[in-house]
Structures are given as C-alpha cells and as structure tokens.
Amino acid sequence: MYNFTFHRPTTVRQAAGLLARNPEAKLLAGGHSLLPVMKQRLAQPSALIDLSLVEGLSGVEQKGRSIVIGAMTRHADAANSPVLQQLLPGLASVPASVGDPQVRNRGTIGGSIANNDPNADYPAACLGLGATIITNKRRIAADDFFTGMFSTALEDGEIITKVSFPIAKKAAYEKFKHPASGFALVGVFVSKRGADIRVAVTGAGANGVFRVKSFEEALKKRFAAKSIEGMTIPANGMNSDIHASPEYRAHLVGVMARRALAKATA
C-alpha cells in the first residue's frame, strides 16, 4: 500500500471541501472494494476521506411512497430493516445476498453504487426500481446514473448522501452467485409499479448494469414469468471472462428473470 493522508470529516460539507482540495482523494465508505485494490497497489489515492463519522448518512426510513436509504447504511442493516422488509422485501433481499457476513457488516449502499462494479447487486436494484440517487448537489435518476463499467454520472466533489426507492407493489431479485466471490455472475431485479415495469440486469453486461427492454415490453401484457417464457437476449454485448461465456450469461439472464418474476408474483 502506498502512503496517503487520512481525513475524518464530521459533515458532508467538510467532506466535500476536502474532496475539492485533494483531487486525487477517494471517499472511504465500507472499504471492501477500495482497500483491496490499494493493498495490491492498483490504486494510489493521495488521501482517504472516511465518511464513517459524518452524521445522518445511515438509516432506512419511509418517506411517503418511497423508501430512503442513507448512503452509509451497511448491507446488514438494510437487509435487517423492519421497514424495508415490510414495505419492499424484494429490495431487502438485495443487500442480504451480498458477499458474506464480513462484507455485509462493512459494505454500504453508497459505496456499492458509486463504485458501480459490473457484478455488484445494488445497481440492479436501483435501475430495477427506478431509484433516485441523491447527492450533496442534486438528484440523479438511476437511468442516468450508471454510465458503464465502474463509471457513474457522479462529478468531481459530488457525494452520494442517500438513495430513494419508490415502493413498488411487485419487486424481486434473483441472483446466480459466483461460487468463489459471491458476486452476481448474473443478477436480475424485476419490478412493477403501476405502468412502470422494469427488468434490470447486473453481472452480465459488458458495460455494467442494463435494462432488458424486450422483456419489459413482453411483461406489459401480464407481469408474470410466463410472459417471457422461452425469450432470450443476444449474447452480443455480454461480459466474457474466466467465469462465464457471453452465451451462458445471456442464457442466465432469461432464467433469473423468470425466477425473479415468479418470486415477485408469488
């Protein structure tokens, strides 16, 4: 690990100020993606700005027809939140399926979506529910937020403070885990909220999380697994690595989507 300075601001404003003064700085949330790459010397931030002392960044609460999750909310706390389990259990199952207990007790929703790992779970939930990502500067629709593998619409000095999820009547996540890492080899989040039907896929796409318009179209008639029976998506554009071929990933998208729909409509 290379040298870096370490800051522990207590307000978002302080954190933003530090970020503005240190262009090579990184925000530290749970650290489960950032610290390993720093240890391997693949990342060399000049400073770490630890957000753990910033007040008001954690917690899950209902606000009208939405659930708002603070950016520093740990996966375990979100998964075990009674509010979330009761009002949007499909979303609660997402942090519950992340990694292992150690990761779930450290990792945060803000860290996960800011990193936008192509195999991470939360991006699928954000896109699959049409969430709004709230920063210290603005509100960004999930459809505009995830801009490619490990890249987002976040600008310099911008800090995610919370994520707002509309309470969809039907929502579920189904994930095919990589056996070693627990990351999503393919994860599909489906939801229906009035006429808004969403099918979002993580793990599979060469450009990170994406929506399957053909499935969404077919589900307009009836929101059920049967409506996309036998449907597939092209392998073209799927990620290819040592863990899975594009063909296998494309196939799993259909399987996981049908299973998520079965769960959402059960």
Next chain:
Amino acid sequence: MGTYGSRSGAVGMSAVVKALDKIEAKAKKVAAHMLEAAEGDIVFKDGKFTVAGTDKSAAWGDVSLNAYIAHKFAGQELEPGLKETSFYDPTNFTFPAGCHICEVEVDGETGKTEIVNWTAVDDFGTVVNPMIVEGQVHGGIAQGIGQALLEGAVYDKDGQLVTGSLMDYCMPHAHDLPSFKVGLTETKAPSNPLGIKGCGEAGAIAAPAAVINAITDAIGSENLIMPATAQTVWAALKNGQPRQAA
C-alpha cells in the same frame, strides 16, 4: 523422502510397535532380576510384570525406575535405561478399499449441481483413533468435491495465473458440502504388525469419481470435464438426455 502418502499410521506406528517390543523384552529382564525369577517366566500384562504361576508382581513404574538404577543388581549384565530405536520398512503397500455414494441434484436451467447426500464406507484395517480417521475422510471428500465441481486453475496466454485469489479460485465452502454419512469396516492389513491401512487420501480419491458419475448419470451425458462448474454442466446438458429424479 517424505511419507509416500497415507502411510504415517501404517509405517510410523509399526516402527513404534517394534520399538515397544524391544522395550518390553528389556523390561522383562529387569523384572526378572527384581522378582528373582527366570526371564522366561515373566509375563507382562495390563501394565504389570508377574512371575507365571505365582502372585509375585512388579508395577511398570517400579520396573522403569529399576531399569535406570540397574547397577544395583544387574549392572554387569544389563545396560541401564529403557530406550530403544527401531527401523521399519513395510513388506508391501496397504490396500484400503471403500465405496462412496454421492447423490446430486442438477438444476436443469442453470447447470448448477447440488450434492444432497453422501454415504461412504471405507476399510482402513485397524483404526487407532476413529475421530481422526473420520476427520480425514471428511477433509478428503471436501477436497475431492472441490476438484470435481469448483477448483480450476486458469492461466492466460502469457502463462500468468489469473485465478490468483480466493475471489476467483473457488475452494469448497461448508455450504457446498452435505453432511457426510461415513462408516468403517475393519479388515486388518497383512503387511504391518498393527493391521493399519492408509486413510488420508481415500475421500479425495473417491469423491471426484463419485461426483462426476452422479452428474453424468443425472444429465445423460458423459462428456464432462472437471471442474464441472454450472456453465460446464449447462453446456453438457444441451447434448444430454436428462433424467428425472425417481
């Protein structure tokens, strides 16, 4: 030159037995002096030396002590001490045998294999410590399941290992394994004095074959390479004749 594998018990403990035989023979000489009897009349049983046909006896501790103060009574004929060395080279290998039965369920849509039942009976000859032996079998099966389903070293075209971390290289986890049912039969090995057979590798030898046989039986295709990951089984499934569970 190492142990050759699965022979620490069979070879090492045989050497211990041989050395103990020498100790016992020498201790009998000491006891014969102590009990004023002929060496041939000394019987060693239950940690006690007795003179056959009498009630005269000496405890192991007393005999040991006297072995170290042998000058008092037998210094001229008997070297003090109870320390012996033995070398042992077995006349043959040992031949443990067993049967491992693996039951799998294959997800027809994803190719993911779940091991739902494991029953194994092995014959390791004389078993000295059953708990250790059972642990060896458990560990061996887990290692074999890892080989069959999960563990694959992948190199890129430059020879760089790309499965260089446990995030990429899948070791078997507890949740990848069923609860094993294991049993033993005991047919003594003729090639060593205790009748012990090797047990360390049994699980690791049986498991890959049992797992792959179970999968090929389930999917109706023998065209399967290890590790039989979900993707590998999914690809094989497309050409197979899957069977339904009975």
